[in-house]
Amino acid sequence: MDSPQKAKYSLSTNLLFLFLLLSTNLLTLFFSTTFSSSCSFIPKEKSASQMLSESPSTTETTPRLPEEFLAFTSAQKLPFGYNPNLNSDAIYPSAGQACTLFPDELRRFMSYNVNGSCPDDELLAQKLLLKGCEPLPRRRCRPAASSHYVEPYPLPTSYWSTPPDSSVVWTAYTCKNYSCLISRKRNQKGFDDCKDCFDLEGVEKTRWTAKESRVGGLDFAIDEVLATRKPGTIRIGLDIGGGAATFAVRMMERNITIVTTSMNLNGPFSNFIASRGVVPLYTSISQRLPFFDNTLDIVHSMHVLSNWIPTTLLHFLVFDIYRVLRPGGVFWLDHFFCTGDQLEDLYGPLIQSVGFNKLKWVVGRKLDRGPELREMYLSALLEKPFNNSRS
Numbered sequence: 001m002d003s004p005q006k007a008k009y010s011l012s013t014n015l016l017f018l019f020l021l022l023s024t025n026l027l028t029l030f031f032s033t034t035f036s037s038s039c040s041f042i043p044k045e046k047s048a049s050q051m052l053s054e055s056p057s058t059t060e061t062t063p064r065l066p067e068e069f070l071a072f073t074s075a076q077k078l079p080f081g082y083n084p085n086l087n088s089d090a091i092y093p094s095a096g097q098a099c100t101l102f103p104d105e106l107r108r109f110m111s112y113n114v115n116g117s118c119p120d121d122e123l124l125a126q127k128l129l130l131k132g133c134e135p136l137p138r139r140r141c142r143p144a145a146s147s148h149y150v151e152p153y154p155l156p157t158s159y160w161s162t163p164p165d166s167s168v169v170w171t172a173y174t175c176k177n178y179s180c181l182i183s184r185k186r187n188q189k190g191f192d193d194c195k196d197c198f199d200l201e202g203v204e205k206t207r208w209t210a211k212e213s214r215v216g217g218l219d220f221a222i223d224e225v226l227a228t229r230k231p232g233t234i235r236i237g238l239d240i241g242g243g244a245a246t247f248a249v250r251m252m253e254r255n256i257t258i259v260t261t262s263m264n265l266n267g268p269f270s271n272f273i274a275s276r277g278v279v280p281l282y283t284s285i286s287q288r289l290p291f292f293d294n295t296l297d298i299v300h301s302m303h304v305l306s307n308w309i310p311t312t313l314l315h316f317l318v319f320d321i322y323r324v325l326r327p328g329g330v331f332w333l334d335h336f337f338c339t340g341d342q343l344e345d346l347y348g349p350l351i352q353s354v355g356f357n358k359l360k361w362v363v364g365r366k367l368d369r370g371p372e373l374r375e376m377y378l379s380a381l382l383e384k385p386f387n388n389s390r391s
């Protein structure tokens, strides 16, 4: 990546300049009298982002980003003029605010044949996305697809069947077939997200299915959680970072619809989830949840929320979960992990400060990486109160 500092600088300079353009005359006057020249904010030499595009730019103030990026994100006039719903006569299609901070990757991503086939560049796209270029800009091309695509198994067989290898484009992954993914928990050293998730005959088979959690246990049972609500009132929800979506499948078996967010971290998680017959949502933990306020009955998340997430981001995220849950909806925080001190001083208070009622709160030791790390798990069942407008 060449000089992200410089790109950042020029972006903020441009934003400042845009702000100046849009601000009131008074403010402009203030700035232009405070600094002898009001033009002193325009960098004299070409900035990094201006040099991004080889072809000439159309206006002075638009940074010269990839042509297709500009084609997508610039103002698009509504054919029928002013629209009161939009309170505007134009739409400004958006991509993640951070996209322009990664000019090299953005240019590679947006260089493709318009109307043609997209490059087979899933890794690049996900890299950009995970760093904060989310949503990715749209493209006008057809994605790579397997040339021997096979339709999914019919329901309900698809819930518990390994899909055909030919339903996946394998380029981005170390494994090139499902049998490799299934056996990687035995054969492969090192970290991979959700290493044993693809093995539907393994631990996936029994997750959350006990009658109830053992006394003091961190593994709550689905039926036990559902029993805390009036029968039938948990109907729709979200599983954040749901791996192979076994949670959604288990819920589907109870006629509950769960959407599962997942990234494709060294495995075709989204394809696998869709092949099983539940809905994958390709979004990271950074993005605002694409649901309206007070709508979902349940949000579940296992092993994803933990101390690897920057604290401020986690704070926003827990509030976002609170936002999308309906009053009386439940947040099942499943195996959150951190060190004991962090749980006591930071994460416990942070989670509790958001305003949920605690239905269950179980803390236990996490020993898989050795006791010397003093890691702890928290499993909690948190209810959004009916009277939730506290200040």
Ligand SMILES: *[C@@H]1O[C@H](CO)[C@@H](O)[C@H](O)[C@H]1NC(C)=O
Binding pocket: 114, 115
């Ligand atoms: C892509 O297709 C559209 C619609 O046919 C056409 O207007 C446009 O010129 C094409 N662009 C390129 C680069 O082929």
Ligand SMILES: *[C@@H]1O[C@H](CO)[C@@H](O)[C@H](O)[C@H]1NC(C)=O
Binding pocket: 174, 175, 176, 177, 179, 180
């Ligand atoms: C799956 O891929 C591995 C290598 O990753 C290969 O050794 C094996 O033969 C493949 N299996 C099938 C069924 O294609």
Ligand SMILES: *[C@@H]1O[C@H](CO)[C@@H](O)[C@H](O)[C@H]1NC(C)=O
Binding pocket: 253, 254, 255
């Ligand atoms: C799910 O819905 C179907 C059709 O309404 C019904 O026959 C079945 O009993 C339901 N299953 C459960 C576990 O509620």
Ligand SMILES: *[C@@H]1O[C@H](CO)[C@@H](O)[C@H](O)[C@H]1NC(C)=O
Binding pocket: 386, 387
């Ligand atoms: C919510 O608050 C109102 C007024 O403060 C009260 O009448 C009502 O009983 C409360 N509801 C619940 C479920 O606590």
